[in-house]
Amino acid sequence: METVPRKYPNEKKNQVCSGNEEIWEYTESMTKDGPVLLDCLVNETYETMHSPGKMAGKTVGRLLKMLASITNSKRALELGMFTGYTALSIAEGMAEDGKLITCEASPLACGMARKYFAKSEYGHKIEIAEGICLDTLPKIEGMFDFVFIDVDKRNYLNYFKMILPQVEVGGLILIDNALWMGNVLNPESELDKSVAALNEFVANHDDLENAFLIARDGLNIVRKIR
Numbered sequence: 001m002e003t004v005p006r007k008y009p010n011e012k013k014n015q016v017c018s019g020n021e022e023i024w025e026y027t028e029s030m031t032k033d034g035p036v037l038l039d040c041l042v043n044e045t046y047e048t049m050h051s052p053g054k055m056a057g058k059t060v061g062r063l064l065k066m067l068a069s070i071t072n073s074k075r076a077l078e079l080g081m082f083t084g085y086t087a088l089s090i091a092e093g094m095a096e097d098g099k100l101i102t103c104e105a106s107p108l109a110c111g112m113a114r115k116y117f118a119k120s121e122y123g124h125k126i127e128i129a130e131g132i133c134l135d136t137l138p139k140i141e142g143m144f145d146f147v148f149i150d151v152d153k154r155n156y157l158n159y160f161k162m163i164l165p166q167v168e169v170g171g172l173i174l175i176d177n178a179l180w181m182g183n184v185l186n187p188e189s190e191l192d193k194s195v196a197a198l199n200e201f202v203a204n205h206d207d208l209e210n211a212f213l214i215a216r217d218g219l220n221i222v223r224k225i226r
């Protein structure tokens with residue numbers, strides 16, 4: 001199999017809440033790599049973009065691909081695309097005729113993502129909604145079977161509430177950074193409180209079930225059950 005040496009760490013160390021770093025590195029090394037294009041994207045993102053550690057990385061990326069594949073997702077939504085790592089991972093798992101709409105405000109990030117989508121065999125499934133989510137989301141119509149939320153934490157609960165009516169019964173909503181570097185234990189800042197409020201909203205909602213993984217910075221996997 002073709003490989004590209006990964007020149008940069010796959011994960012931001014301060015976002016690893018799941019046990020000690022050695023354990024984390026072991027699980028990373030025992031997770032199979034995705035398409036080689038993703039490694040090229042990681043390298044270019046580290047070389048050219050500010051805050052490259054925003055990328056979700058291999059463990060979450062492979063999980064997104066697997067869940068999109070298991071659910072045979074046909075219509076997915078992503079909030080927070082950055083340079084397209086997770087968008088490509090989700091698209092890889094989706095049905096061949098699946099469509100992912102991904103929201104991103106940064107023109108620079110959109111430019112790089114477009115370049116990689118054009119090179120990817122899964123890129124044709126992805127449509128970018130460029131702009132601030134609070135503007136773009138209300139214009140996005142229809143139902144979704146798969147949603148990945150990885151955008152500004154201040155509005156986490158607002159985005160979740162906005163999108164919930166457009167999630168099919170049985171559909172998944174995946175919330176990244178649900179541990180917010182552990183700050184949800186003692187929320188102090190506005191961002192800490194916002195992420196903690198969303199976790200509480202999910203835990204107390206009768207129409208939702210969830211599985212809260214401590215992978216990386218926490219991934220709250222939510223399923224709409226009625």
Ligand SMILES: C[S@@+](CC[C@H](N)C(=O)[O-])C[C@H]1O[C@@H](n2cnc3c(N)ncnc32)[C@H](O)[C@@H]1O
Nearest residue numbers: 054055056080081082085086104105132133152
């Ligand atoms: C954590 S990064 C997404 C990382 C991406 N999911 C990945 O793993 O490669 C969050 C992204 O959301 C974008 N963003 C932040 N606030 C936004 C908003 N209000 N509307 C749209 N995009 C926003 C940022 O520009 C950033 O690229």
